[in-house]
Amino acid sequence: MSDTAILEIVELADGEVVLRPSESDGEPLVSIRFSEEALDxxxxxxxxxxxxxxDHAITRTRLWDGEEEETPEAPETVH
Structure with missing residues (x-):
């Protein structure tokens, strides 16, 4: 048996898109919620x-390797 988690990307009923372990109903690892304007x-x-x-977050960072990425701090909100 492998230690590799199987992740899934799911769109919830409220329109939020989440990344979560496929066999878990717990807190999602990542969630994306678009504004009404963006949805339009x-x-x-x-x-x-x-x-x-x-996909970009996973492949462009080392977050999933357990290592911290060495980049300057970015603002929390991107416009």
Whole structure:
């Protein structure tokens, strides 16, 4: 048996897109919630945009390796 977790990206009933372990109902690892204005602009592609955001976070950082990324602190809110 492997120690590798299986993760899933799911769109919840309220429109929030989350990354969570596939066999867990607990707190999601990542959640993305778009504003109403963004939802209007994205329309049917909102899930794909959220998936790309999550994919970028996983592949471009070392967060999932247990190592901290050596980058300057970024603002908490990106506009």
């Amino acid at each position: 602009l994205l329309r049917q592609s909102r899930f794909e945009v959220a998936r790309q955001m999550i």
